[in-house]
Amino acid sequence: MTATPTGAAETWFSEQHARSGSSFGLRVNARLHAEQTPFQTIEIYDTTDWGKLMVIDGCTMVSTRDNFLYHEMMSHPALFTHARAKRVVIIGGGDCGTLREVLKHEEVEQAVQVEIDERVTRLAEQYFPELCASNHDPRAQLLFIDGIKYMAEQDPESIDLIIVDSTDPVGPAEGLFNAAFYASCFRALRPSGILVQQSESPLVHLDLIKAMRTSMRMAHFQAVRTLLFPQPLYPTGWWSCTMARKNADLSDFRERGAAQRQFDTRYYSVETHKAALALPPFMREALGE
Known part of the structure; x- marks a missing residue:
C-alpha cells in the first residue's frame, strides 16, 4: 500500500x-x-x-480522472428520486465532490457537510480545487464534527436527504453502518425522505450490503434499493450505493427532470440511473429480491 x-x-x-x-x-x-x-x-x-x-x-x-463516477451516482439518483429535496445532509464527503454535485440542484436550499477530519477537506481544497468549487456557495455549510453524534441530535423530520459518503466501515466510519445510526437517520428524515450510503463492492462485500439492507429495514425504512456503478480505482472496479426511503418506493424517479437537467454530468443520465437499478441475478438471489 x-x-x-x-x-x-x-x-x-x-x-x-x-x-x-x-x-x-x-x-x-x-x-x-x-x-x-x-x-x-x-x-x-x-x-x-x-x-x-x-x-x-x-x-x-x-x-482527478475518475471521481465523477462516484460523486454523481452518490447524489443525482437520490435527488431525482426525491420530489424536492430542500435540506440535504452529507455525512463524510470531505473531498467535497458530492457537495458540489448536490448543489447543482436548484431546489436544494441548504446542504450541510459533516466531516470528522477537517484535514481531508483542506487538502482537497489544495489539490482538488475543482471538487471544492461549491464550498463557498451560500447554501453550503461545512461542519467538522462527528457525523454520528450530529445525526442523533437532529430535530425529527427536519431533513429531506441524507448522503453517507464515508470511507470503508472501519475506524471513524465503522459506526455509520449499523441499525442505531440508521434509526437516527430515519427519525431525522421527513416522511418522503431518503437515505443513501456507499455500500462497497457487490462482488466482494455482498454480505455487508445484505447486512446494511437488513439494518435499514430494522430501522423501519419501507423501501431499500442497491444501485451499481463502475469505480475503477476501488476493489474489483465495481461499486454500489444503497438507498432507503421512509414511506415510498424507490423504483420510480423524475425521468423528465433528469433528462432536462440544467447542468452537465459526465456519467449520470436517465439511462445510467435505470441501469444502476437493475441487479444481476446473483445479487437478486443473495438479497432475496
Missing part, C-alpha cells in the same frame, strides 16, 4: 486488497503530501495518467 519503485524510471502506487485477493497500481510522478491526522493517514500523489490521487490509510479515495 505504498509507492514502490519498479525500475530506474518508474514508481507505482499499489494497493493490495486481501479480501478479494487482488491488487492494482497507478504510476506516479511523486508523493506530494503525507500526514497523520488524529483520525487517519492521508497521502496525496501526482500520477502520470490519473491526475492527483488521495489515499487514506493506504486505500485510494479519489482521483
Whole structure:
C-alpha cells in the first residue's frame, strides 16, 4: 500500500486488497503530501495518467480522472428520486465532490457537510480545487464534527436527504453502518425522505450490503434499493450505493427532470440511473429480491 519503485524510471502506487485477493497500481510522478491526522493517514500523489490521487490509510479515495463516477451516482439518483429535496445532509464527503454535485440542484436550499477530519477537506481544497468549487456557495455549510453524534441530535423530520459518503466501515466510519445510526437517520428524515450510503463492492462485500439492507429495514425504512456503478480505482472496479426511503418506493424517479437537467454530468443520465437499478441475478438471489 505504498509507492514502490519498479525500475530506474518508474514508481507505482499499489494497493493490495486481501479480501478479494487482488491488487492494482497507478504510476506516479511523486508523493506530494503525507500526514497523520488524529483520525487517519492521508497521502496525496501526482500520477502520470490519473491526475492527483488521495489515499487514506493506504486505500485510494479519489482521483482527478475518475471521481465523477462516484460523486454523481452518490447524489443525482437520490435527488431525482426525491420530489424536492430542500435540506440535504452529507455525512463524510470531505473531498467535497458530492457537495458540489448536490448543489447543482436548484431546489436544494441548504446542504450541510459533516466531516470528522477537517484535514481531508483542506487538502482537497489544495489539490482538488475543482471538487471544492461549491464550498463557498451560500447554501453550503461545512461542519467538522462527528457525523454520528450530529445525526442523533437532529430535530425529527427536519431533513429531506441524507448522503453517507464515508470511507470503508472501519475506524471513524465503522459506526455509520449499523441499525442505531440508521434509526437516527430515519427519525431525522421527513416522511418522503431518503437515505443513501456507499455500500462497497457487490462482488466482494455482498454480505455487508445484505447486512446494511437488513439494518435499514430494522430501522423501519419501507423501501431499500442497491444501485451499481463502475469505480475503477476501488476493489474489483465495481461499486454500489444503497438507498432507503421512509414511506415510498424507490423504483420510480423524475425521468423528465433528469433528462432536462440544467447542468452537465459526465456519467449520470436517465439511462445510467435505470441501469444502476437493475441487479444481476446473483445479487437478486443473495438479497432475496
